[in-house]
Amino acid sequence: MQRLFASFDQLASAKYSSGAEIFGEGDPAEHIYQVVSGAVRTQKLLSDDRRQIGAFYLPGDIFGLEDVATHRFTAEAITSTTVHLAKRECLDDVVKSDPSVLRIILAETNRNLMHVESHLLLLGRQNSLEKVAAFLLEMRLRSTEADVIHLPMTRRDIADYLGLALETVSRVFADLRSKKILRFDANRSRKVVVLDAKALADLAE
Amino acid sequence: MQRLFASFDQLASAKYSSGAEIFGEGDPAEHIYQVVSGAVRTQKLLSDDRRQIGAFYLPGDIFGLEDVATHRFTAEAITSTTVHLAKRECLDDVVKSDPSVLRIILAETNRNLMHVESHLLLLGRQNSLEKVAAFLLEMRLRSTEADVIHLPMTRRDIADYLGLALETVSRVFADLRSKKILRFDANRSRKVVVLDAKALADLAE
DNA sequence: CGATTACTTGAATATCCTCAAGGAGAGTGG
């Protein structure tokens, strides 16, 4: 999918500080984005502060590719974050000159769909232990350092991704630690070392 | 989207009896489908019988459009159901001769994505009352007869769509009935008359 | 009409949430 951004001649960059909004739900979808460094969350809100995070995006990931007039999620920087961005209409021009790019967009859209679909099962039918285990396995796969996961997001972000209370996430982490399935690196709650990936996979179903 | 199936010269039909599997999760995605009559559910299963339904498909709806080698859901007929089906490779041929069809596929994929994304919020962050209210509003929009909803699916199907126990769904229905927001037509639990759509919309957030 | 499946309702229980308090880490300014 990096190819999608490779097809642009010139790329604009933008930097967002921690917590900054990149675009809002319902905003016109004028750009598509790729994370260069940092991390991004996409989320939907209910009237009374309840929040559901749809996905976390890490370096290399593309987001904001909606193919409709408006964004369906709000996107915010989790940490200080740099992105590449391209005008939506430039993408349309690229497609016009090379229709095969449409296949890449379709493939990326299907990647998103696949992720969201498996998240449905997690949200609807898995318990807190399974949810957190699945989340850790997902982050582990994305980690550069084997079995060391640096979490850019807060416990609240994780909770809102998994449909749990932040206290529940914290308790499950404590539980996994007491079971020697993970430990916190030097007591830093954002840096997790997976001690028993097999056990974690079993817990995640 | 009906246009997608209109682009085929000849269409095959198939009929499935209630509960029959149309394709299984992991099966090679050889066909795409359109409901002619009846209703279809797509679902994922966990090892211990837990089930999450991703979507219900009613006449006119297209399903099985995965753009990958294998199906990501199992599809089953809810009632006696007739579908049109087209070979995946025929679709590829159509795309080859008319690349603009790819845009239609992309649009349909995005429709699916939009539906699933809003379902994430429902599953992760809404309570039983909000979930059932949202479900009824969704079905109401699809109903031909204003404010009369014929539900082809069981309470268990609804529960597995909303991430609830079937008893909870039944209780919320009873609650909505006692509040005069709906009634059952002639005490038939599958035929719901919406008495107060405004109240229902308020409950759904 | 009988058998099976679906639905409802009640009671008890479990899971997760809310509320609350305290502690640890990061950043700021004296």
Place this chain on the structure above:
DNA sequence: CCACTCTCCTTGAGGATATTCAAGTAATCG
């Protein structure tokens, strides 16, 4: 460098919501 503050995280206690188990009723299918 050390208080100070703020945010984040943890942990406990109590409570709410939804689930499980159970029984009975209603509807559907052959």
